[in-house]
Amino acid sequence: MMTDSDAQLGYKRQQIYTLDLHADPEELRLELGKWRFVGTSAAQPIATVTEGIITVGTTDQATFNLPDIKELQNCSVDFEVRIRDDGHDPSRWAGVRLRGFVYDIRFGYLVYLRRTGTVELYRAEQVLGGANDTKVQDTMTNWTRIRVDVFDSTIRVWVDGEPHITKIDRKFADKGRVYLHTFGTIAQFRHFSVYELTD
């Protein structure tokens, strides 16, 4: 659904995917069975779902968790996240990647919540925005709502409904995958939705 604020951005936002964590367990099992979950250590399971919350990752690995949707160029993702365990390293994080391709943080645009409370935009060896700007006081108990829009070369990030980052960047102009990404954290996600953006 497009809102007035979306109209002001100059594009339409059409939801194409939402992960209903409250769905019937069998339906949810089938839905998650279409995802690709990838971890970097032998720790299994990579994720668990209990009471409408998906808990992803462990403190000894990165995870890459790809929903069963097409590659997207102009797209938007919103979700809520909190970090339950950072392995005693508060710089670790959890978030989403857009226009991603291979399991490599150099590709695509990554937006993540660090346990320290910053919400950062990263691409190709560079933090483009959000570093040293603490937005969340308690990342372990409270849910942080993050929205990311990538439209042409403009990337916008909102935190709890408030505009946080706006950047122009032309590094990754083509379509790519959307996925949940964690690094060294046990993180919880909910209300994960993906949108296609059009003129």
Add this chain to the structure above:
Amino acid sequence: MDLAALKASVRDNWRDFAQDRLQAARRLGVSSAYALIMAGAFLPLLQAYSSDQISTTVAFAMIASNVGANLVAEFIGKVFQPNLTLQQVEQAARSDPSVQAVMDHLIAATESIDIARGALGAQWSEFERELRAELENMHHSPVSLAILEGRYVISQTANARNAVVVNNFGTLNVYGDILRPPLSGRTPSAEQPEQNQGQQNDD
């Protein structure tokens, strides 16, 4: 040696290899398309290492700086050895996932596959077929050839399987693939303060 100099050496190597790639492979003592790609990128480092070990390992660590310090250190320990031959490097890359991960990064960083494509011209199609088949049969971690930002890279995406989800008394346990040691071993740095929102980044 920096990345630009290394790329120039890769181009020189491929100008040479493309004259007769089978003969080049025989001369180098390697036997596969992947090994020839690897040789084109790694031979300059191996040669530099034979004359200046410290500078070469430092330069390599800079070139591979975004792979992850542990992986790079491990790679240097295993592969930068006096008198190590290309055959031994190829064997290490084929048998050790951590060595292959760093090698694949080196191949991507030097744009070696694209350089090979340009040098091989009409021979590229056959070479590409061989390379794809070899990559998909890497026994420890199947990978594939993909195009990213118009450049060839070695990718793991295509071979990931769908998750296995088990309902365990109201909790769904999601089991997935294990990736070989990742290229994304380094956390995004928080060192760069970010004050310039709205500015353009065009690189």
